[in-house]
């Protein structure tokens with residue numbers, strides 16, 4: 759089980775998400791992003807709504823490096 763914060767996922771707040779896999783945690787983080795309405799999370803909401811498959815792939819490649827550094 760690892761914990762990743764919204765901030766560590768590239769977001770603006772310290773909400774934390776727990777999971778066994780990076781996909782589980784990314785899913786929880788994504789749900790959190792989509793329930794926000796503030797300006798601070800706007801860039802991440804836009805990325806999730808309008809992002810390309812290529813962009814999402816790149817995000818996961820980047821997020822895997824964050825995930826792998828966690829113990």
Ligand SMILES: [Zn+2]
Pocket residue numbers: 764765769770771772773790791799
């Ligand atoms: Zn957040």
